[in-house]
Amino acid sequence: MSRERTAGLKDVAFAAGVSVTTVSRFLNGSLELPATTRRRIEAAIGELGYEPNPHARRLSRGRSDTIGLVVPDIANPFFAALVAAAEEEADRRGQALSLFATLNRPGREIAYLRMLERNHVDGLVFVTNHPDDGGLAALINRTGKVVVVDEDVPGAEAPKLFCDNYAGGYLAGLHLAEHGHRRILFVGGPGAMISTMRRFEGLRRAIADASAGEVVLLREEGEYTTAFGRAVARRFLDDGLPATAVFASSDEIAIGMIEVFRAQGVSIPQDVSLIGFDDVGPLHLFAPPLTAIRQPVRALGQRALAVLLESQHVDARLGEELLPVEIVVRNSVAPPSKP
Numbered sequence: 476m477s478r479e480r481t482a483g484l485k486d487v488a489f490a491a492g493v494s495v496t497t498v499s500r501f502l503n504g505s506l507e508l509p510a511t512t513r514r515r516i517e518a519a520i521g522e523l524g525y526e527p528n529p530h531a532r533r534l535s536r537g538r539s540d541t542i543g544l545v546v547p548d549i550a551n552p553f554f555a556a557l558v559a560a561a562e563e564e565a566d567r568r569g570q571a572l573s574l575f576a577t578l579n580r581p582g583r584e585i586a587y588l589r590m591l592e593r594n595h596v597d598g599l600v601f602v603t604n605h606p607d608d609g610g611l612a613a614l615i616n617r618t619g620k621v622v623v624v625d626e627d628v629p630g631a632e633a634p635k636l637f638c639d640n641y642a643g644g645y646l647a648g649l650h651l652a653e654h655g656h657r658r659i660l661f662v663g664g665p666g667a668m669i670s671t672m673r674r675f676e677g678l679r680r681a682i683a684d685a686s687a688g689e690v691v692l693l694r695e696e697g698e699y700t701t702a703f704g705r706a707v708a709r710r711f712l713d714d715g716l717p718a719t720a721v722f723a724s725s726d727e728i729a730i731g732m733i734e735v736f737r738a739q740g741v742s743i744p745q746d747v748s749l750i751g752f753d754d755v756g757p758l759h760l761f762a763p764p765l766t767a768i769r770q771p772v773r774a775l776g777q778r779a780l781a782v783l784l785e786s787q788h789v790d791a792r793l794g795e796e797l798l799p800v801e802i803v804v805r806n807s808v809a810p811p812s813k814p
Contacts, residue, residue, distance in 0.1 A: 482523035490519035541571040542783055543596035545587050547579040547604040551699075552726060553772060554602065556755045557625070560776025561600060568784055579604050584611060591618045598783040600624055600776075601633075604699065606667040622779045627669040634782050636775055639797040640670050643768040644677025644722075646802040647750045650766070651720045652685035655810045656748060659692055660718040662707050662728050666696040674724045674752065693718055704731020712739055719811035720748040726756050729765060744809035754803055764805035771798045 488495045492515060500506035501516055508516070519525070544561050546554040558574060565572040573596060577583040584603060588611070591599050598620040603611065612630035615621045623635045651659055661678055663671035675694065682690050695710075697703040704723060708731065711717070723729035729751035736743060743749050743763060751758060754769035775798060 482525040484525075486523055487516065487519045487525050490523060491515040540569075541573050541596050542780065543573045543575055543587065543590065543599045544602075545575045545577060545584065545599055546602045547577055549574065549576050552756045553753050553770070556772045557602070557776045560773040561780055564777040564780040568780065570780075570784065577603075581605070581608075581610065585614060588614045588618055588621070591620060598622070600779040600783065601628070602626065603628060604664070604668075606665060620783070622782050624775055624779050625670070635795045636779055636782070637669065637795065637797055638770045638775065639800050640673035641677040641680075642797075643752060643770075643800040644674035644679075644724075645681040646677075646800070647674075647722045647752070647768055648678040648681025649685055650750065650802060650804070650808060651722070651748065652682055654720075654748065654808055656718075656720040657682075657686060657688065657690050658718040658720070658811075659690075660707075660711065660721045661692060661694050661724070662704065662721060662732070663694070663696045663724045664699040664728075671696060671724065674722075678722055691718070699725040699727055701727050701731035701734070704728035704733075705735050706731075708732040708735035712736075712741065716741075716747060718747070719813075720750070720808065722750050722752075724752045726751050726753040726758065726767070729758075729767075730756075733761065733765075743807050745812060748808040748811070750808060758803075759805060761807075763807050766805045766807045767803050769801050769803050771800065774798050 484495050484498050488498045491498065493512065497506065498516055501508055501513070542565055544558060546558060549555055549558060562572045575587045577587065588599065590596055601615070601621050601623050602625050604626060607628050609630065611628050615623070615628060615631040615633055621633045623631055623633050625637060627635060627637070659678070659682065661675050663675060665671060679692060682692065695707045697707070704727065712735070721732065723732055729749060732749065733743070736747070741747060749765065751765050751767035752770070754767040755772055758765040758767055778798070
């Protein structure tokens with residue numbers, strides 16, 4: 476069976492009596508030609524039915540008109556919401572968005588950063604969820620055109636967009652202190668991550684500012700996952716509820732803890748008060764509805780795209796930008812049933 480061959484650049488160039496380079500530069504707008512030459516090329520395109528490859532044309536200009544978004548896990552509601560906001564902003568600006576899920580593995584993160592070096596994307600919104608050994612920072616500094624979002628990559632010379640983690644911890648601590656809690660368990664992600672450190676520091680500062688007398692702050696650090704939340708909740712119960720309130724520094728951790736508490740007959744807030752962090756899931760549908768620190772996840776996604784697209788070269792001197800958080804008070808915090 477014969478198949479009709481699609482006309483290519485060489486065919487157009489031959490028919491118009493010019494070089495392939497001349498046709499290519501004419502099509503991508505980088506070459507001014509006499510009117511007679513333009514007409515010959517346009518006539519050849521029409522007669523041969525040549526259809527330029529827009530992707531190839533963009534690459535020939537050193538652009539792909541595509542922004543990459545690198546996230547650890549698209550199943551996590553926080554990252555899913557970030558993706559949705561970034562995609563909406565990219566569409567509004569006439570850009571394509573390519574999503575890359577790393578499974579929080581450094582090797583996959585490095586592979587996606589190298590795509591930027593090869594011009595497969597014009598820039599990256601980069602989100603990691605683990606401490607860096609220096610490899611990511613070095614590659615970001617070499618490639619440029621990266622905006623680091625949500626968690627820090629220390630040493631990376633790139634604009635960085637974070638929520639105000641310290642303020643979030645402070646708001647949580649102040650709310651617990653105002654309800655009379657003096658023994659509080661903080662459950663965070665990896666201890667070396669900026670989110671964990673700043674949320675705990677905000678909590679500690681608020682408790683110190685608002686409390687009179689002795690305060691006990693317990694601390695558990697691990698991963699921002701429901702599995703870690705469940706594991707901490709089991710240890711918490713095995714220890715006989717050593718605190719009257721818990722500050723779970725992500726929705727996922729809080730959900731894992733709630734699962735165990737509910738299975739073991741522990742009531743919130745009667746037996747233990749609980750505050751979460753993120754507020755991107757349907758926490759208002761929980762029983763009781765969960766008080767949480769709300770991250771500006773949509774603003775993070777939108778702002779990251781703006782930083783990438785509004786300048787030809789991302790300026791690392793933009794430094795660190797903090798987006799405000801707020802506390803959403805529901806029904807999961809009450810005064811402790813016993814001191």
